[in-house]
Amino acid sequence: MAFRRILVPLTGTAAGEAALATALMTARIWNSHIHCLHVRVDARDVAPLAGEGLSGAMIEEMMAATERESGERAGRVRALFERFVAHAGPITLADSAETANKADGVTISFESIPGREEDVVAQQARLYDLAVVPHPEADSDVSSSDALHAVLFDSGRPVLIAPLTPPATIGNRVCCAWNGTAESASAIDVSLPWLHHAQARQVLYSEDYQRRGPKVEGILAYLHWHGVDAEGKQFKPISKDVGAGLLAAARDFEADLICMGAYSHSRLRQLILGGVTRHVLENADIPVLMRR
Template identity: 35%
Template sequence: MSIRTILVLFDGGNASKSALQTAFAVGRDVGAHIQVLSLHVDPELFMVMSEATIKKMAAQQSKESADRAAKAHGIFDDLCSRYGIPSRDGPGGQEEVSAAWIEETGHYYETIIRRGRLADLIVVGRPTPEAEPSVRMILHAALFETGRRVMVAPPLAPSSLGRKIAIAWNGSAEASRAVANAIPFLTRSEAVIILTAETDNTPLSTADELAAYLAWHGVAAEIRAFSPERQLVPEALLGEASNSGADLLVMGGYHHSRMRQLILGGVTRHVLETAELPLLMAH
């Protein structure tokens, strides 16, 4: 499926600023419409407190939220001007990049799920140890609850994106879904590298099969098998991606909890915590 709409939640913070810049870069490359969502926290979240406390905290939260939104809107306008992206609410006659500023009141998790399910790509910031809890919440909602492509932007927005793409391949359903979602990027890239760890769980033959599949889409892929040896698989994976010069890593998103899906698998967690290049993920 082509990418016509991109959703990014923006609050003016560092993580969301990188996400916005990354969304603008992708939108400009593929000619997509970027929906930039500014979310105000719902005052009903304070209803468990006393009436006086509710009024005080709701008023304070409302002011802080309005100030944050105004600052974020200013950054949005500046970036639109810098990237040469026009503002538009509805579809035009041609496939060209545009952006829209949207303000809404609600809860992060529920709003990302509802709006994300109607976006072709969701761009989120990478959760760092210093990031607000909402950054991790937004990532989990986007990756595990929307069924859509999710791009995770590194702390520093990339100077290039999608020219050389690495695929983390282990033959799993999650990795397969990530590859399928990455086709619009893979067909536009200059080079594609399939990275597969030499372990008992990942036969090298599956990488050959992936290369054959990609060839039907006009994508010539190089296969690079690596042995983790003394390194953990995620550390070795990121090292190989970096050494290859990749500016985008395609991989599946895994978890160990079927109840709430909030406990990430080891490889997913490590990559999300340390990757310095954008990730294109699917669950």
């Protein structure tokens, strides 16, 4: 398996530029096609939210303002895309599979469509091998990252969260987090191409992270059956924070990619009490491959 089709939801932020750069690095490894998708706010969605007490003229004015702002934002995103392509090095614009298959090397395309971002991104991601999404902005709560959670919960596909700064490398030294859950098993499954590609591999585990399920010895044996020799490495929480301990262990290994399951506990519990997924999403400074 290889990641032949990569989806990048674009919003026009600096984090979006880093996501594009991360997607391009990934695409160069797998000789992939990158499809950049911008979802514009549909002005028709504003009317039901306007509520009672507003005249028709006021609602029309709100819809016109929304349409205007959405168009301006779409223009900024398109400009970001064009600047990126102009400076990306060898890359080919290709809007169809036929064109992409004839091209030599990485191909890229852009699309801007109206709709609800979380719905459109989740549905479109089902047609791609991987979605690369921007890191949650430093001034934005991770719970507000619609594209990220749409892919995690509703696409059935893996998501690669890009760091805020484009990485120097990706996939040379890979850490996989293991806690015995179905989510971590799913993440290991989708990480197999990366593990075969990597020069060094480590499976991180902890008594404080382990849930009901197979211990680390079981997943190491599973990987060996797939021709992947990995080292098991136990880590300890830092100040009782398992996520901080996990990231510290990845840094000690000099990892340039972390693979892990997402939200073994419910998302609501993690948003209220915190959790490993939440900590890693907010604090990782290297790419993180997640699957739920």
